[in-house]
Amino acid sequence: MKTTLHLKLNGRDAALEVAPHARLLDVLRDVAGLTGAKEGCGEGECGACTVLVDGRAVNSCLFPALEAEGRSVVTIEGLAGAQGGLSSLQQAFVQEGGAQCGFCTPGMVMSAAALLSANRDPSDDEIRDALVGNLCRCTGYAQIVASIRAAAGKAGAP
Amino acid sequence: MGYDYIRPASLEQALSLAAQGESALIAGGTDLLVALHKKKRPAPGRLISIRSLPELAGIRDEGARLRIGAAVPLADLLAHPAQARLPALAKALGVMGSRQIRNVATLGGTLCNASPGADAAPPLLALGAGVELAGPAGRRTLDLAEFFRGPGRTALQPGEIMTAVLVPWPGAGTQSHFLRRSRVAMDIATVSLAACFGLTNNRLSGVRLAAGAVAPVPLRLRATETFLEGKALTDETLAEAAKLARADVAPISDLRGTAWYRRELVGVFLARALRAGNGGKP
Numbered sequence: 001m002k003t004t005l006h007l008k009l010n011g012r013d014a015a016l017e018v019a020p021h022a023r024l025l026d027v028l029r030d031v032a033g034l035t036g037a038k039e040g041c042g043e044g045e046c047g048a049c050t051v052l053v054d055g056r057a058v059n060s061c062l063f064p065a066l067e068a069e070g071r072s073v074v075t076i077e078g079l080a081g082a083q084g085g086l087s088s089l090q091q092a093f094v095q096e097g098g099a100q101c102g103f104c105t106p107g108m109v110m111s112a113a114a115l116l117s118a119n120r121d122p123s124d125d126e127i128r129d130a131l132v133g134n135l136c137r138c139t140g141y142a143q144i145v146a147s148i149r150a151a152a153g154k155a156g157a158p
Numbered sequence: 159m160g161y162d163y164i165r166p167a168s169l170e171q172a173l174s175l176a177a178q179g180e181s182a183l184i185a186g187g188t189d190l191l192v193a194l195h196k197k198k199r200p201a202p203g204r205l206i207s208i209r210s211l212p213e214l215a216g217i218r219d220e221g222a223r224l225r226i227g228a229a230v231p232l233a234d235l236l237a238h239p240a241q242a243r244l245p246a247l248a249k250a251l252g253v254m255g256s257r258q259i260r261n262v263a264t265l266g267g268t269l270c271n272a273s274p275g276a277d278a279a280p281p282l283l284a285l286g287a288g289v290e291l292a293g294p295a296g297r298r299t300l301d302l303a304e305f306f307r308g309p310g311r312t313a314l315q316p317g318e319i320m321t322a323v324l325v326p327w328p329g330a331g332t333q334s335h336f337l338r339r340s341r342v343a344m345d346i347a348t349v350s351l352a353a354c355f356g357l358t359n360n361r362l363s364g365v366r367l368a369a370g371a372v373a374p375v376p377l378r379l380r381a382t383e384t385f386l387e388g389k390a391l392t393d394e395t396l397a398e399a400a401k402l403a404r405a406d407v408a409p410i411s412d413l414r415g416t417a418w419y420r421r422e423l424v425g426v427f428l429a430r431a432l433r434a435g436n437g438g439k440p
Contacts, residue, residue, distance in 0.1 A: 020163040021205070023191075043192040044259055045344065056233070056261045062191050063262065064184070066163050067209060111257065132343045133256020 007068045010034075010078030018065045025049045025060035027068075028075060036076035036106040040135070047134035050107035051075045057114040059133070076106035079113060089113055089151040098147030100138035108134050112148045121152055161194075162204035169213035169292060169321065175206050177294055177317045185209050185229050186262040188255065189271050213292075214266065214321055223327060228266025228290075228320040232278075233257070235265060243327060246281040246334035246352050253277060256344055266320040269305065272312045272375070273346070279306070279376030280352035281336050283368030287325045293318035306375035331356045332364060335431040339423055341414065347371045348414040349423040353431035360391050360436070367428065372407035372420050379406040382428065391432060399432070400425030 002017045009016075009032060016031045028034045028051065040046035042061050049060040052074040079087045086094065089112055099105040108131065115122055115130040122130070127148050128141075136144060163184075166172040176183065180203040184190050187209075193199045208214055214229035217238050224240050232251050235241070241248040254277050255263060268276050269289065279302070287302045294317050302323075305313050314320065328334060338350040350370040356363040365386045367379040382402040389395045409420035 019160070021161050042195060044188055044255070047256065047258060050258055053261075057258045058261050059188075059258045062188050062259075064163055064187060064191070064205075064207070066165060067207065069165075114257070130257055133258045 003066065005065055005069055007070065008072040010074055011072075016065075020066060022065040023061055024051070024053075024058075024063040024065045024068055024073070027065040028060060028073075034075050034077050037110075038103055038106060040103070040107075044133075045135070046104070047107040047111060047131075048104050050110040050134065052110060052114055055114065055117060057111050057133075074110075074113075076109055079109065087113075089116065089148070092151035093144075093147040096147040096150050097143045098140070100136070100140045104134060104136045104138075108136065108144055112151070115148070116152060122148070124149065161201045163207065164204055165207045165210065167211075169208075169211050169319065172206055172208055172211060172319060173292060173294065173317065176319060179316070180204070181206050183208055183270075183319060185214075185264040185267040185270075186231065187267075188259050188263045189267070208319060209264070214319075224325045226265055226323045226325065228269075228322055229264045230266075232260040232263050232265060232268075236260065244281070244285065244325065244334065246284065246336035246354070247278065247325070249336040250277040250281045250338070250350070250352070253338060253340075265323055269302070269323065270312055270314065270320055272306055272308070272310050274309055274374055274376060275347045275350065275371035276376060277338065277347055277350055277370065280350050280368040280370045281334065282323065282325065283376060283378055284334065284352040284354040284366045285325050285328065286354075286366060287323055289320055290322040290324060291315075291318050292321045297321070299324065303378050306377070308374050328354060329356070329364065331358065333357070333435055335434050337427040337431055339427075346414065349409075349420050349427065351424060351427035351431060353428070355386075355432070355435060357391065357435040362386050362389050362391060362432070362435075367403070367431075369403075369407055369424055369427075371414075372409040372424055374408070377407070379403050379424075379428075381406050386432075391436060396429045396432060400428055403428045 005016045005018045018027050038048040040048035044059040044062045051060045127145050182202040184205040215227045218225045236251045288299045290299050334354045336352045339348045352368050355365040365383045370376040403424050404421045409417045411417045
């Protein structure tokens with residue numbers, strides 16, 4: 001028994017067939033084919049599945065897909081510019097070495113995007129506070145913070 | 159798994175669905191969904207989502223008190239101007255989970271989940287908060303101290319839904335403090351303590367104390383409160399109060415700390431909270 005979920009996905013209207021109990025993460029990956037958001041812990045600790053719902057960072061592994069009805073969902077795939085290029089925030093992660101194995105990176109970038117849209121010029125403490133819910137098992141936090149700091153000053157971020 | 163997921167449009171609909179049984183209520187879902195996915199609890203036939211019910215939304219100043227909709231996400235409460243008047247609660251909300259969790263986890267949810275270490279509970283208890291419950295028999299309000307009945311157990315009757323948390327505004331001159339110990343960020347508290355009191359000419363008044371993670375439920379430290387009322391804030395008073403507070407709690411030993419450590423910390427936190435009233439370091 002499936003239900004149709006209507007949402008704005010990365011800026012475009014979408015209608016997806018989902019099971020009533022489906023998690024947003026599974027719908028994004030398996031139905032919409034957007035595999036940027038990752039499943040790490042599956043219990044809201046690691047943040048690898050972070051996406052934006054109506055502009056706010058959420059763990060998509062803990063978000064019932066049906067709760068996205070009528071809402072705007074943005075994944076890492078939706079950050080890229082219209083021409084498919086990287087956003088200035090993503091570019092900063094590349095330049096500052098903010099990614100090692102890359103598994104946590106989409107979640108890190110989405111948490112950073114939520115931070116920068118609310119606070120254009122965060123301090124390092126504010127950056128770290130915004131990343132409390134994102135774990136990097138490569139422990140590359142210094143470069144991640146540096147990436148976000150670098151992006152903060154630039155026009156057009158995130 | 160494979161439960162159904164229903165999103166009623168009104169509280170009335172939600173109550174009628176809840177009355178049919180074989181279901182569980184879900185708000186933010188940050189605890190329930192983990193339990194279901196990790197099979198720590200059996201899947202109900204269906205989940206009734208109360209996340210977007212208009213009756214459970216919104217934060218309203220009602221003059222003598224603040225009415226917080228039970229489904230208000232922690233992040234919304236934290237961003238509300240009312241927080242300036244409730245610093246102990248704000249401090250507790252700020253350490254609950256991550257941004258991602260606070261954006262969806264609700265105030266009513268953390269109370270109904272009834273974890274002994276729920277960080278929002280001690281400040282709300284110390285503030286004298288109440289909860290508003292709606293059920294088949296109508297609405298009732300309950301002192302939050304009467305709401306917690308055990309780990310994961312509350313006074314909610316089958317078919318009842320928490321609709322709001324009611325926080326009386328602290329009187330002029332009332333201060334509130336929240337102290338907490340955990341191992342790392344995003345960890346559950348090992349011990350937490352909240353204190354509300356007035357201090358005039360070094361005399362304590364209106365003392366309300368509550369502690370978390372030191373008993374089967376978050377609880378008021380009643381014997382300690384009674385002792386402190388009207389007392390002068392001296393080293394002797396603090397030492398006696400710490401002793402009483404250690405007797406007011408009933409902690410267990412677990413991976414976060416031993417019962418002995420938790421008891422010690424309750425006394426230490428109490429002294430720090432009261433000293434903070436005199437400009438001492440909290």
